[in-house]
Amino acid sequence: MSSALRVHWTIAPEIAPRPLINCNRCGCVKAYRCSGKFRVNANGKRIDVWLIYRCVDCDNSWNFGIFERCNRRDIAPALLAALESNDPALVRSHAFDIVALRKQVGRVEEFPDAAVRKQVIGEMKEDATALELRLGLETPVSLRLDRLLANELRISRSRLQALDERKLLTVEPDGAKALRKPAREGATIRIHLAGEPDRRTIISAAGG
Template sequence: MSHTVLVQWTITPTIAPRPWLACNRCRTTRPFQTSGKTRLNANGRRLDAWLIYRCGSCDSTWNRPIFERRHVGDIDQATLHALQNNDDGWIEKVAFDIDGLRRDAGRVEEFAEFRLRKTILKAAVEPAQHLEIALNLEMKTMLRTERLLSMELGLSRKRIAVLEQTGRISMTPSGKNALRRPVKDEMRVTIDLASEADRNAILSRAGP
């Protein structure tokens, strides 16, 4: 029998990263934001596709390349269908592709805002002494792990630091300053609450 509560937190970033680009109309560098629309052009059997961005201060647009001069036979049907129908879910994934955006734009502004869905995967045998959090990241985020734990468990960052220093917080994958780095998909955080007087309150906040 286990004295560990296992929960899953599914994290969904809510604000797509914004490229900063030279705007011809504003005559200065401005943040551009995704319009949620794509453009698909055909030249014979070859296709070009872009995600359209708009300047945050005017209506100027920037076409972010998705692919160029790609033969139609080399494009999987799901991608082609998403482009032809401006599929919101597919477009959102492209918009949140921070690495691809950096290759196209250079300077990119990121945001830490998110939605969180909590699910209990396994209840513990009373009294519960450990909390294990399985993190499911739907899209890449700059949200730091310590900030997430502080907000959702009601723990001060100082207290989180003490738990870390005394070995009562462990993470998989581990690494130097892991708590102060952005959350990663499939990361696991385990907290030993055996000696914490408010462990029941912490466990309650961890679940839905």
């Protein structure tokens, strides 16, 4: 694919997942949002750390356990300082850890909203006749691949389906069935556009 534009897309979810918890104030299951703050409790040599969540309706708090009864010596000083200062990057890494959230509460509300950073690999080729898109995920997302491609390439999902049926679109791994699944780390999408009337528009959208 010497005439292909190669682009790396980095996908970052925009809205943190919300655990669904039985709120003792509301008297029913409610979504809890991340407060952006840690609670660090030191008791002698032992440290407990939680990420604080609050009910979206009544502001009742719930603590998402990060460290429990951990020896202070087992936590790097830089990490402890980041926890105590509510470092935004550290908050984000835990707030988007949906696997850990599910282990603690079971049910989690997910959002498909995501930002996409596009980096052209090599030189921008406005006259390219094909695309090679490689996906990188900051954290797992629930955004379906066909919706991601349609949004970012500014074409319809039915158009993507038609390209697939004409063998002009391939996805590795998983093939065409990947279009109906959430975008995944390391996926490579190849689209042949020779002869497509809006080829330049799609190429431009792919490169950002």
